[in-house]
Amino acid sequence: MTTTALPSYEDAIARFEPVIGLETHVELGTRTKMFCGCRTEFGAEPNTQVCPVCLGLPGAIPVANRAAIEATIRIGLALNCDIASWCRMARKNYFYPDMPKNFQTSQYDEPLCTDGYVDVELDGTTYRIGIERVHLEEDTGKSLHVGGATGRIQGATESLVDYNRAGIPLVEIVTKPVPGLGALAPEIARAYVTELRDIVRSLGVSDVRMEQGSLRCDVNTSLNLPGAEWGTRTETKNVNSLRSVERAVRSEIIRQSSVLDEGGRIIQETRHFHEDRGNTSPGRSKEEATDYRYFPEPDLVPIAPDPAWVEELRAALPERPSSKRARLAEAWGISATDMQSVANAGALELIEETIAAGASPAGARKWWMGELARRANELAVDLSEVGATPAQVAALQKLVDDGKLNDKLARQVLEGVVAGEGDPAEVMTARGLEVVSDTGALTAAVDEAIAANPDVAAKIRDGKVAAAGALVGAVMKTTRGQADAKTVRELILERLGV
Structure with a gap:
């Protein structure tokens, strides 16, 4: 019928x-x-x-x-x-x-x-x-x-x-x-x-x-x-x-x-x-x-x-997966509900292997349960088939931890990894995505942002340091997100005498 x-x-x-x-x-x-x-x-x-x-x-x-x-x-x-x-x-x-x-x-x-x-x-x-x-x-x-x-x-x-x-x-x-x-x-x-x-x-x-x-x-x-x-x-x-x-x-x-x-x-x-x-x-x-x-x-x-x-x-049976999940949840500092979400997504072993490759539990979980889970859903594939390995995810997180990538740039690098362009360091170099933290290279962009936003600069000079966020955003836009935000903020305060 x-x-x-x-x-x-x-x-x-x-x-x-x-x-x-x-x-x-x-x-x-x-x-x-x-x-x-x-x-x-x-x-x-x-x-x-x-x-x-x-x-x-x-x-x-x-x-x-x-x-x-x-x-x-x-x-x-x-x-x-x-x-x-x-x-x-x-x-x-x-x-x-x-x-x-x-x-x-x-x-x-x-x-x-x-x-x-x-x-x-x-x-x-x-x-x-x-x-x-x-x-x-x-x-x-x-x-x-x-x-x-x-x-x-x-x-x-x-x-x-x-x-x-x-x-x-x-x-x-x-x-x-x-x-x-x-x-x-x-x-x-x-x-x-x-x-x-x-x-x-x-x-x-x-x-x-x-x-x-x-x-x-x-x-x-x-x-x-x-x-x-x-x-x-x-x-x-x-x-x-x-x-x-x-x-x-x-x-x-x-x-x-x-x-x-x-x-x-x-x-x-x-x-x-x-x-x-x-x-x-x-x-x-x-x-x-x-x-x-x-x-x-x-x-x-x-x-x-x-x-x-x-x-x-019977006596030689290994640890039950449910017991292992409880143990890892405690070690990773997450709730039983969050761990069950990890298991249901098929991410437990992927996260475990990523941690074994050098990533922190929080970093490993962030990528597999966030960006990679989203991509797996879009591609209608299981998480293990999304195109990134635990070793690559660990390497990506290390680039973030070392200050060579911020989260926005890391997502672009991950996009290249999933597309088969190579390991994270190779994609970062090939696409020119490494964070710029050299003060000499950033000074011109900072001066340009200050000149374009005199009212914001005046507030900062008057002690409203929180307003520096607007200038940091302007510099990040100019540098296509590749500037190191912490370095930019320090330069702004320095150039404004704060």
């Missing part, structure tokens, strides 16, 4: 209650694949990291990767899950165009980790997101669609398949349905994925880089009238940025409300999120679990983690 005018988000949320659920896939950073010895380096030439096992050739027998099992248990523990004392792998039968053996080795009714939760904070309120299961499986290959304008299957003239990714260990983290969030559902979805990413990254089991596909999110959304049964859900597949997680939920709420308003029916299906347009389009009808024809994997023995080993892994 098509519509000519979609309702506003506020109108949709005023009439319907959303229920969301998230299925997040984490590609583990093991050296070898889940069931064979093939390497897992990102960016290798297509189809060079394959073997008879991950290609599913006849007679090839898989062997489970112990490091992947350990990583999955650690993720489960960090998510407050129960760890199974016995479980096994299953075959998930489905037409996988990018899986050479045409089934996926996964887990079904006996997952490795179950019944956990993640607490996320938004605007000073804590929301608990229940975790249904954390299970281990293998990733599929990657389809490359060519001949079209977008790189997606729509409009492509042909598709190619790279099997390098097929068989890489993949952990799927499935939430329980999350009702009762109201208008905050999109923001809480983003906050949850942000927190989940930080937890997994703290464990060191994955780089969780959404832009490279090592963290991918499927977003389930449904609507119902207040007090009615939950509606039919859709599943928006492979959303690949934190910002897009929020946008995908918001988009589906608007679309589904429009369909329901017109008397239509929501179809249980997968949908594709379009980054450029900010909306979704239909994929395929969504299968039920029975459609996958799961059955126990006959070529793999069951997994039975030793309870003592599990407790060793």
Whole structure:
């Protein structure tokens, strides 16, 4: 069903209650694949990291990767899950165009980790997101669609398949349905994925880089009238940025409300999120679990983690991101609310790395949460993709601290850094933006300002020193903001005999 005018988000949320659920896939950073010895380096030439096992050739027998099992248990523990004392792998039968053996080795009714939760904070309120299961499986290959304008299957003239990714260990983290969030559902979805990413990254089991596909999110959304049964859900597949997680939920709420308003029916299906347009389009009808024809994997023995080993892994878990945020908030001298804003913006590690590169906490936070956050919003990208590195931001702040740049000039230098013109010192020199503090070079501009503003000069001579600000502004305008304001003020008072 098509519509000519979609309702506003506020109108949709005023009439319907959303229920969301998230299925997040984490590609583990093991050296070898889940069931064979093939390497897992990102960016290798297509189809060079394959073997008879991950290609599913006849007679090839898989062997489970112990490091992947350990990583999955650690993720489960960090998510407050129960760890199974016995479980096994299953075959998930489905037409996988990018899986050479045409089934996926996964887990079904006996997952490795179950019944956990993640607490996320938004605007000073804590929301608990229940975790249904954390299970281990293998990733599929990657389809490359060519001949079209977008790189997606729509409009492509042909598709190619790279099997390098097929068989890489993949952990799927499935939430329980999350009702009762109201208008905050999109923001809480983003906050949850942000927190989940930080937890997994703290464990060191994955780089969780959404832009490279090592963290991918499927977003389930449904609507119902207040007090009615939950509606039919859709599943928006492979959303690949934190910002897009929020946008995908918001988009589906608007679309589904429009369909329901017109008397239509929501179809249980997968949908594709379009980054450029900010909306979704239909994929395929969504299968039920029975459609996958799961059955126990006959070529793999069951997994039975030793309870003592599990407790060793629990004891060795690193500091929780929430505890780290509390510690850093105290060290940086900011409130818990400000720290949560930093985390929700995806700026925590960027600021931390900038401080490690030599900037003060205040300086690092100023740039990432101010100018760079604004630019990221304008460019519709995550903060980490804005075009500046922590080392460059630290170098920029040092130029300010050393008096070579003021804030206005520093913003211009940052503009050049983001544009790819080089590091801050290079941009400053190339654009001629360094602060002028040489008294000889500034004296003429000061004399000109005094001569052009005799009334202001007279007030200063009469003891109204605060009036010097007007002359300082005149000099700054003449020098295009490059004069050192403190030096200018001193010269003005000196030239006026004050």
